[in-house]
Amino acid sequence: MEKIRFGIVGIGMMGRMHATSLQRNPHAEVVAVCARTESKVKAFQEEFGVPYGYTNVDELVNNPEVDAIVVATGADAHKAPCLAACKAKKHIFCEKPLAKTIEDCEEIEKAVAENGSKCFTVGFMRRFDPSYAEAKEKIRAGAIGKPILFKGVSLDPSSVLEAHLEGVKKGIYVPWFIEMGSHDTDLARWFLEGDPVDSFATGDAYVCTGLADYNDYDNGFSLTKFDNNTTAYIQVGRTATCSHVESEIVGTKGTLRVNSVPRKNYLSQFTENGFVEECQESFLARWGEAFQAEIDDFVDCVRTGRKPETTAHDGTMSLKFCLQLHQAYLDGKKK
Amino acid sequence: MEKIRFGIVGIGMMGRMHATSLQRNPHAEVVAVCARTESKVKAFQEEFGVPYGYTNVDELVNNPEVDAIVVATGADAHKAPCLAACKAKKHIFCEKPLAKTIEDCEEIEKAVAENGSKCFTVGFMRRFDPSYAEAKEKIRAGAIGKPILFKGVSLDPSSVLEAHLEGVKKGIYVPWFIEMGSHDTDLARWFLEGDPVDSFATGDAYVCTGLADYNDYDNGFSLTKFDNNTTAYIQVGRTATCSHVESEIVGTKGTLRVNSVPRKNYLSQFTENGFVEECQESFLARWGEAFQAEIDDFVDCVRTGRKPETTAHDGTMSLKFCLQLHQAYLDGKKK
Amino acid sequence: MEKIRFGIVGIGMMGRMHATSLQRNPHAEVVAVCARTESKVKAFQEEFGVPYGYTNVDELVNNPEVDAIVVATGADAHKAPCLAACKAKKHIFCEKPLAKTIEDCEEIEKAVAENGSKCFTVGFMRRFDPSYAEAKEKIRAGAIGKPILFKGVSLDPSSVLEAHLEGVKKGIYVPWFIEMGSHDTDLARWFLEGDPVDSFATGDAYVCTGLADYNDYDNGFSLTKFDNNTTAYIQVGRTATCSHVESEIVGTKGTLRVNSVPRKNYLSQFTENGFVEECQESFLARWGEAFQAEIDDFVDCVRTGRKPETTAHDGTMSLKFCLQLHQAYLDGKKK
Amino acid sequence: MEKIRFGIVGIGMMGRMHATSLQRNPHAEVVAVCARTESKVKAFQEEFGVPYGYTNVDELVNNPEVDAIVVATGADAHKAPCLAACKAKKHIFCEKPLAKTIEDCEEIEKAVAENGSKCFTVGFMRRFDPSYAEAKEKIRAGAIGKPILFKGVSLDPSSVLEAHLEGVKKGIYVPWFIEMGSHDTDLARWFLEGDPVDSFATGDAYVCTGLADYNDYDNGFSLTKFDNNTTAYIQVGRTATCSHVESEIVGTKGTLRVNSVPRKNYLSQFTENGFVEECQESFLARWGEAFQAEIDDFVDCVRTGRKPETTAHDGTMSLKFCLQLHQAYLDGKKK
CATH class of the missing domain: 3.40.50.720 (NAD(P)-binding Rossmann-like Domain)
Structure with missing residues (x-):
């Protein structure tokens, strides 16, 4: 072989x-x-x-x-x-x-x-995560009727803030709607099967105030109308207590959620504080399986001649959507 | 006595x-x-x-x-x-x-x-629900730092749609951002301690298309910037699989959630479909305790001369916010 | 009226x-x-x-x-x-x-x-708790096939230990398999529709060692074979982090759980410790609805002439089972 | 290298x-x-x-x-x-x-x-599952005080029953307390740091009645007293709705649970049946990470000369415990 x-x-x-x-x-x-x-x-x-x-x-x-x-x-x-x-x-x-x-x-x-x-593809690995892949499959099978709303929340723990500010100062890092947002914008387009029209965004550099000098923020909240009359709510943040990527796809007949509680593993505890489930500490813990699956899929495409589902155009459209959210944020600030 | x-x-x-x-x-x-x-x-x-x-x-x-x-x-x-x-x-x-x-x-x-x-008060009973009351208390005690985002999702099961359309036709019922929205607009103001400035809203009469003739909708999604630089995401809908009111208050140091899974009671089941928790079927099941608590509080106010926390002004401001969301929805439709 | x-x-x-x-x-x-x-x-x-x-x-x-x-x-x-x-x-x-x-x-x-x-009845109020009542109803409707195992765990927070030891010293309080056990023995008989034959029990006064002088214990674990070839696992304890009554009924076709996580209310939190759900602090918080429902049912029986489901014989049999568990514990200690 | x-x-x-x-x-x-x-x-x-x-x-x-x-x-x-x-x-x-x-x-x-x-070791891979490994670590760090009870539940879906009966008829398969039980007996010894003394067991061939002819069963329930005054409840079964291995370690100051709800992945659904989380379908889905980790650990032991924690003696003692549970089951049947 x-x-x-x-x-x-x-x-x-x-x-x-x-x-x-x-x-x-x-x-x-x-x-x-x-x-x-x-x-x-x-x-x-x-x-x-x-x-x-x-x-x-x-x-x-x-x-x-x-x-x-x-x-x-x-x-x-x-x-x-x-x-x-x-x-x-x-x-x-x-x-x-x-x-x-x-x-x-x-x-x-x-x-x-x-x-x-x-073959050409862009590494939107979330599509290959077993939970997202199953969500997409269920939607294709009609499990939730027609999707009308995608909610994507992507949060990093506040422990990343300092290093991020340094990266921003050096011009290495892009604002959060563009960096982390690239995943959610792709997921929104993938699940809603449409493209963004109008966006409205808010947020601020609430904790790491130094980010404001660079038009960056530690929390961004946005709502976007799609051309097929669906909607995307995208929230990004860097002040969470853990690494937390949660998504919800609301359909006319049901709703799917992915990772609403970002459990670290199968362990839970009864403590004096209550019933506690520890949470994911970094994106590597969450996405290891997805990273492997996306490479496995790409290798399979190369071997069989099948074309990868995610195209260069998806890459372009995701960036366009990210920039639109970032611009909506800046526009909102000016008012 | x-x-x-x-x-x-x-x-x-x-x-x-x-x-x-x-x-x-x-x-x-x-x-x-x-x-x-x-x-x-x-x-x-x-x-x-x-x-x-x-x-x-x-x-x-x-x-x-x-x-x-x-x-x-x-x-x-x-x-x-x-x-x-x-x-x-x-x-x-x-x-x-x-x-x-x-x-x-x-x-x-x-x-x-x-x-x-x-004494005068308006019946925003959610403030008296033990979970919301405890959320407010924790916030006052600093448990999540400064609140920066309120997310309110209020959903009714689709079984209510037909009766609602009839009510709308007769002019008895108001659009959903005004009817159901009145609670979330009040909660948003209560938790964020600010007032709405700009709103952006989307949605449609996706399932009960007849509602469109009356400028009504079965799902509405909105994002609102507040005057203290905080944000409210308010989502209302009438096409859910159960009665579901979920709220989240995101702070700079932690996040509180109320009723993320609207469990009917303490029973859960292992079935061929998986691990199943049945959900709340109507708002009465969810809010019975809150309705009693708000009346008990009002009676106590009358007896002791203490003034109720929720004022007539809160009632006015909640309606103003509701109308703003509804108008934002209509404005979005025109484009 | x-x-x-x-x-x-x-x-x-x-x-x-x-x-x-x-x-x-x-x-x-x-x-x-x-x-x-x-x-x-x-x-x-x-x-x-x-x-x-x-x-x-x-x-x-x-x-x-x-x-x-x-x-x-x-x-x-x-x-x-x-x-x-x-x-x-x-x-x-x-x-x-x-x-x-x-x-x-x-x-x-x-x-x-x-x-x-x-009318005569004994106050086994758990039968009237909406979750237990629904569990029984589902079993009657065949939802889990034939019940083969009842697991009953009844725990009090360790904060009760000192007062309990005082009560034991004064001869007011009975050992835990008899006191708290009376509920689980009744539930076991109710759900399994049989009566206990053989029991085996272990445990000890692990934390409140003074209880040992009175043949009492702060944790008791037991397994009982029933006359209809079913089994009851009953665990009682007074060293938990919260008030926690959890039950499970395992059937040949499915399993029902009640209160596996004893959530205090609908509030949950993202904290530095993880995802936290606070727990029930006392039995009053858990059973208020059941206490009201059992009295309401009794009043209804008196009014209508309907006979209460729980009989004096159920009271006798529950005590017999409790004493059997306690004796099994004592027998095990002697070895 | x-x-x-x-x-x-x-x-x-x-x-x-x-x-x-x-x-x-x-x-x-x-x-x-x-x-x-x-x-x-x-x-x-x-x-x-x-x-x-x-x-x-x-x-x-x-x-x-x-x-x-x-x-x-x-x-x-x-x-x-x-x-x-x-x-x-x-x-x-x-x-x-x-x-x-x-x-x-x-x-x-x-x-x-x-x-x-x-180096020599026995493949009790559960010890290497991240959740069990973390549980052990937390216990060593004193998180739950002294462990006093281990509860191990190991269930297979009923879909395996027919193949199992065939294996039993051919003499290939051993009874369930020995086959599946080997893991829980090892975990019990590992977590409780003691050895079994007395056991009591019940159960039956409730669904696959043909197993009874071979002294086998589709459900077994057992309670075992340990030589250090701790207790193990071990339950094995082959009539569940999914593949489900759940463990609980109760200590004097807290309780740890592993896999209480055997979620298949991070996806959950709101359906007409309620809030649904699909469950693990086979042990491979559950233990893949553990199988890799145990081999990785063994390779590391061979490379570094470190001795594996699990010894041949652990293998012997696990089997002894399994046979004790099986014998307790047979003794109970004779009565």
Whole structure:
């Protein structure tokens, strides 16, 4: 059996995550890696047993022993490897968000269209989480009638605030409706099967007030009307007591909820404080299974020629929606 | 011990409810009742053992043996008994919404101000539900830091739709943001300690399409910015699988939820469908304790001279907020 | 409408509870009360507005204006009022346990049989709790097939331990398998529709070690085989973090649970400790509705001539089962 | 980095499971496999890429390229590979139960003692489930005071009944207190840190009556007194609506629960039946993470020389306890 040979572009947390997932997939192997710092590339090669190491992405994508690449760099560095890999006729798995500007997104979309025989997808891994996948399946089977409202709440614990402010000051991090929002905007479009029209947003830098200087916030609340007369409520925040991503899809005949109580595991306790269920501490604990499943699905697409469900256009539309929410927030502030 | 002598104006479901609650209060008794139809008044008198029966509200409020009245007529008939009772220097418990127009509300507010030595309150019973009361108490004690978001979801089962459409056709029923919304608008103001500025609303008559002809809807979703930089998400609906009122107050240091799963009672089941908890079927099952507690509190106010927390102004402001949500919904539709 | 006229025997916590419940029932009134201390009788009369006060129970039961009595004295003082009331042809509601010895129980049973035209019942109020009542109804409707196992867990918070030890030292309190156990033994018989054969029990005075000197314990665990090949697991304890009565009925086709998480109310919290639901602090919070429902049912029986479901024999059998569990515990200790 | 080279003995469901887990461990590789049927061995070698295939276990354990073996045959075939591997000075991971008789267990224990420089463990994977591991950790940290009661409930859905009866008829399957019970008996000893003294057991073949002819049952309920004055309630069953393993550890200062509601995933639903959470359908869904963790721990022990916590003696004691429960069941039936 031939294994799909992968090159990893970017060796941060996400690059390592995908390398690990690929190693656990029996039909894939990681044969190449690319990053800016040569010493780090070498360390990565040694740790994961990867034969080829590069500091130039063109060399990686043009290595004939590379069948597919995973783009796991910062969002503003997605375009170059995507365009190069399209030209080199490789399969591409690109982390979300697709890019940082609509222009870049559209340029990628165009290149992907011209590389149509190959697989391309964006890493909206929530779609592959067993609970979200089952929710979608149930909706397709009519379990809740017609979906009319998507509610997406994505919260990080306040312990992340300081590091985030530093990242914002350095210009590395984007505002929360764009960073965390990219998942919920994709889910909203996926579940509602429509696109956003009007948005209204509120919120503030309530706790980490320094964020306000950068047009950023630690809590954002938004309501969006969709073109098919459905609605999305999207709430993002960084002042929660735990890592908490909760979603609800309200239909005309029933309602589905995902992770309303973000239980850490199966343990619960009777204590003097009451009945206590500890909560998820980080997004890794929550999404490990989903990260593996999305890579497994992508490998399967490459092997069978099936096209991934999530397209470059979904990447563009998710970003558009994020920017719309962020703009609605800024507009609201001006009043 | 002297009992507070009550007159009940209106003998529909709410009038009967309050009569029952008053009978269970050891410091109150129902001595008079007023409604339009004499035969119904008589039946009520017999059932509840009430000595005085009237078809004219002025006669009731001017009966010197009546200390206090409960106004439980339709919303557009609240003004007359309130004004008459203020003039007659009686204590007044008025059902929500205070009235159907801001003008009427303000007229009542004025009369109440002139009757300042007597107690007046509006029946926002949710404030007296043990769970909401405890939520408020915890917030006052600082348990969740500063509240920044109130989420109120008030749903009725779809079984109510047909009767509602009939009521709308007859002009008896008001749109859902005004009817059901009156509770959530009051809770939002109570928990956020601010007042609404801008609102954005969506929704539709998704299931009971006939409602659209009357500018009504079976689902409404809204987001409102408050003057103290907090936010209220209010969702009302009549297409749920059960009677479900859920609230969440998000603070800078924690979050409180009320009735996230509207369990009918303490029973749960392992069935072939999974782990099942049956849900509340009607609002009476949910709020019985709160209805009793609000009447008990009012009786206590009358006895001790303490002023009720919920004022006529709260009634006016709740209606204003409701009308704002309804208007936001209509504005959104026009686009 | 004629009201049923009640006499209350015993004015402790349970006597007051039942007086309050009777006052809330529109078809009942409390007309007489009896207790040992005259001043306390007078205070009770005044508080509840009761015309007749006695220190001699025979006088109470022979008052022709008394239709029915509630026996709410200590368990060893149930026999006298029951026998007297039977002789006087009155309806009797007797608190559980029926008596402290099987001999007393059987004597009461006999007297009750001779007073067959009148209503008699024992206050196993759990049967009237909406959740237990619904569980029984579902079982009757076949929802879980044939019940094969009843699990009853009845726990008090450790805050009760000190007072309990004092009561045990004074000989007022009986061991826990008899005191708290009386409810679970009744529920086991009710749900399993059989009677106990063999029991095995363990446990100890783990925390309140002083109880061991009195053959008492703060935790008891037991397994009992029933004559119809079903099983009861009964666990009692006084070292819990809250007041917690949980039951499970396992059937051949499904399982029912009651109060697995003893939530205090509808409020839940996200805190630094996790997702927290506060728990019931005392049995009064849990059973208020059941206490009212059992009195309402008894009043209805008296009015309509319907016989109460719970019989004197149920009282005897519950005590027998309790004593069997206690003996099994003692037998196990000797080994 | 040298990888630990494993040989797998037995290629049924458990053998395949462990092979998969070993492949996911970066420090291990599967180099040999042994089973009775040559064609199946070849198929397994091909599927998992295993160089050496055997039908004779002595050949496998004496292959100098094999460092450690996983024994995953039927319980009555554990002894031979264990003894051979001890003699060959190999590390051994043996599936539970250690053997089918105490004599076999003790023979293995003796051989293991003589192979003391090598690692040996029994596959009680529940100890490695994150929830159980955290429970143990919390107990060690004093979170619930002294444990006094372990409650273990292990249920299979009734869909397994027919296949089980066939297995029992063929003499392949052992009664449920021994098969499923092996986990709960180990957990009881682990959490209570004591050993069983007296047991009492009930139950029957309620649904699959054919089991009674083989001294087997579809539900077994037991209570066991431990030598340190603690207690274990162990319940096993095969007539549940889902796969459900629930445990509770009651301490003098708090209580821990594991998997009280066996939620399939994070999805919940509002349906006409109520609030529904689907349940785990098979033990694989529940324990996948634990199976991986126990192999990872074993590999780590082999690499570092650390001794596995679970010993051969634990295997013997678990079986002893299982047989005691089964005998208690049979004794109860005779009465």
